[in-house]
Amino acid sequence: MPGKLEQLSFDDAVKNLEKVVRSLELGEVPLEQALEMFQEGISLVKVCSDKLNEAEKKIQLLIEGPAGEVRLEPAISLEEGA
Amino acid sequence: MDNLRILSVRDLTLYIKGLLDKDRLLQNVWVRGELSNFKLHSPSGHMYFTLKDEQACIRGVMFRSKAMLLPFRPQSGMKVIMRGAISLYERDGQYQLYAEEMQPDGLGAIHLALEQLKEKLAAEGLFDPERKRPLPKLPRVVGVATSTTGAAIQDILKVMFRRFPNIQVVIAPCAVQGETAPVEIAKAISRLNSHPGVDLIIAGRGGGSREELWAFNSEVVVRAIAESSVPVISAVGHETDITLADLAADLRAPTPSAAAELAVPAKLEMISAIQGLENRLNNAIQTQIKNKRRVCELLSASPALTNPLFRVNQEKQYLDQLRGKLLQSSSSLIKDNKSTLNILIEKLDSLSPLKVLARGYSVCQKPSGELLTYSEQVKLGEDILVTLSKGKLQCIVKEVTPCQVS
Numbered sequence: 001m002p003g004k005l006e007q008l009s010f011d012d013a014v015k016n017l018e019k020v021v022r023s024l025e026l027g028e029v030p031l032e033q034a035l036e037m038f039q040e041g042i043s044l045v046k047v048c049s050d051k052l053n054e055a056e057k058k059i060q061l062l063i064e065g066p067a068g069e070v071r072l073e074p075a076i077s078l079e080e081g082a
Numbered sequence: 083m084d085n086l087r088i089l090s091v092r093d094l095t096l097y098i099k100g101l102l103d104k105d106r107l108l109q110n111v112w113v114r115g116e117l118s119n120f121k122l123h124s125p126s127g128h129m130y131f132t133l134k135d136e137q138a139c140i141r142g143v144m145f146r147s148k149a150m151l152l153p154f155r156p157q158s159g160m161k162v163i164m165r166g167a168i169s170l171y172e173r174d175g176q177y178q179l180y181a182e183e184m185q186p187d188g189l190g191a192i193h194l195a196l197e198q199l200k201e202k203l204a205a206e207g208l209f210d211p212e213r214k215r216p217l218p219k220l221p222r223v224v225g226v227a228t229s230t231t232g233a234a235i236q237d238i239l240k241v242m243f244r245r246f247p248n249i250q251v252v253i254a255p256c257a258v259q260g261e262t263a264p265v266e267i268a269k270a271i272s273r274l275n276s277h278p279g280v281d282l283i284i285a286g287r288g289g290g291s292r293e294e295l296w297a298f299n300s301e302v303v304v305r306a307i308a309e310s311s312v313p314v315i316s317a318v319g320h321e322t323d324i325t326l327a328d329l330a331a332d333l334r335a336p337t338p339s340a341a342a343e344l345a346v347p348a349k350l351e352m353i354s355a356i357q358g359l360e361n362r363l364n365n366a367i368q369t370q371i372k373n374k375r376r377v378c379e380l381l382s383a384s385p386a387l388t389n390p391l392f393r394v395n396q397e398k399q400y401l402d403q404l405r406g407k408l409l410q411s412s413s414s415l416i417k418d419n420k421s422t423l424n425i426l427i428e429k430l431d432s433l434s435p436l437k438v439l440a441r442g443y444s445v446c447q448k449p450s451g452e453l454l455t456y457s458e459q460v461k462l463g464e465d466i467l468v469t470l471s472k473g474k475l476q477c478i479v480k481e482v483t484p485c486q487v488s
Contacts, residue, residue, distance in 0.1 A: 010220035017359050024366035031374050038367040045360045051220060052352055055248045059239065061230070062254045062273055070273055075253060078230065078239060 005043050010051040017044040092172070099170040102177060108168040112198070113140075113179065114187060120158040122149075129156065133164070133179060142166070142179035154186060161187035196299055200326055203301070208308045209329040215313045217333060217344070220352065221282040223250045224345050225274030225312075227267055230255045234288040234317070234338040241342035246349045252277055258287035263297035268306035275311055283310060284341045285327065286317030295319050298327035307331055317341030439471035456485045 008016065020041040024034060059075040089097070102108055115133035122129055127146030132139050142164070144152075156162060166181035185193070203209065224242065228234050230253060242249050254270035257263045267285060274280050285307065287295070297303060298318045307314045307330040316331035317338045328334040335341035385392050431437070439445070446454040447467045460466060460479050468475040 009218065009222075011218055014219060014356070014359075017356075017363075021359050021362045021366060024370065025362065028373070029370065031370070034367060034370040038363065041363040041367075042360075045356060045363065048356045048359075049353070052349060052356070053248065055222070055250050057243065057248045058250045060250075060252050062225075062252050062270075062277055064269065064273060070276075072252070072277075075230070078235065078253070 005040075005047050006050075008044075008047060010048065013044050013047045013051065017041060017048060020044065095170065095172045095175060099172065102168055102170055105168075110165065110167060111179075112163060112165050114161070114163045115140075117156055117160045117162055118158050120156055120160075129181075131156070131158075133162075140168075140179055141176055142181055144181040144184060148182055152184060156184060163187050196326070199299070199301055200329075203304055203326065203330070208304060213308070214332045217313050217315070218281050220347055221249075221345060223252055223277070223279035223281065225277065225280040225283040226251060226253045227256055227270035227274060227283060227285040228253070228287055228338070229258045232258065232288050234258075234286060237288070237337070237339045238284060238317075238342040241339050242346045245343070246346045248349075249346055250279070252280060257297075259290065259294045259297060264300035264302045267297055267300075268302040271303075271306040271310055271314065281312050282345055283312055283314045284317055284335075284338070284345055285314055285331070286335070286338050286341060287319070288338060289319040292323060295323065295325060298325035300326075303327050304330045315341045315344055436471070439469070442471075444471075445469040457482050458484060 005013065005016075020037050023029070024037050024041070029037065059078055061073045061075045062070060063073055064070050113133065115135050118132045118134055118139075120129070120131040127149060129144040129149045131142050131144075133142050134140075144164075144166075162184050163186075164179070164181045164184040166179045166183070168177055169180055170177045183197075185197075207213070226235065226238055228238070235253065239251065242251065252274065254273045256266035256270040258267065271283060271285055274283050285298075285303075287298075295318055298316070304326045307316070307327055313332040314330075315333045315335050316325070316328045317335040317340065318325050318327060319337075324334070333344060335344050381387070435445070445468070447469070448454065448460065449465055449467060452459070454460065454466065460482065462479055462482055464479050466477050466479060468477055
């Protein structure tokens, strides 16, 4: 299950987290299930925070060469301005 | 003469009208000319006019429903382009142009081409609202199709990194004005589509003249946007004109800065939103546990658990009550039975034959033991046995008095 959670997109992770929180807030859930949901919620919080922080600031240029080949270049000049 | 088919004027006119109405070109035709004899009929609101050039003229009408939507006031002498259908007005025997759209000709052929392209692409459904896709809340990689030299890219990067300092951006550089711009923009969009991770594209440029923005009205750019497998935000110029790219995009931003704002979430807001959810999660589980604990406390406070002998004692008490009742009822039963017995004994005693004999009665029997209850049971001289209260007599019958049979 945790392996699966990490593969969620940020949007889906937030959506699932909202769902877990809402059903935990709403209903009487058997304790075992409540704890399971809580566990899932905590994992989702972690997935969301990780996703917010995992990317590193990066600007790259996607350039098509004269022969149609596509290459990626760092955009140093633009990075300074940003 | 008789064999010829003779039509009425009306039939002939309707036949001609049918020919015109069946012609596809005539049903949706663009025509350029100069207005003359222009009349806005009151109160109907219909416009009547003649459209002419040096060599020819055609009468025309634009009905109120369309005429009232015109953004300008037509007048005689004005050069216009109009779109409409050719049909025949039977009463006057006149074919005329039933105009649907009209625009001043000053903008020239380019404008007409734009209108026609817009119509064609709209007919293909490329601008349909159902095609619009939601943007990801947090794009993994934002693709930007624009020029690397303009102010637009600087604005986009500045806003994006301000909102989300660790966002990843891939820029596909392309000319945004000039002859090659349309194809370059379209290629940039498709290049970004095939770059792994890109899940949102901004395509645009800073403000400029209508001519400078023209690439974003080109068919290739519109098609590239429509075919993009990830959502596209258009960001062309400064609000005034809406380009065809804007119509095809999943979301239209009025400026490049606005596009960046729409593309990337404010990281701090996101963090506090996640924290808010985490707090709610913690509260929710604590409430759940608190509720369960309260149930446990209520249960453990019940007499069954605090005083396990309570039930046993209760049952014992009940048992004692039952025992008491049993003793009580059995002794009274015995008493009742005893008195009944005495009565029966007395009754039995009073009925005893010995008692009867004691009162002077006797019992007569034949020697065989048969009891005598009437006289004819015996014959004269027969022996009978008489039992007295005390002792017995052996007697001989001396006389038999017949009993009076009743």
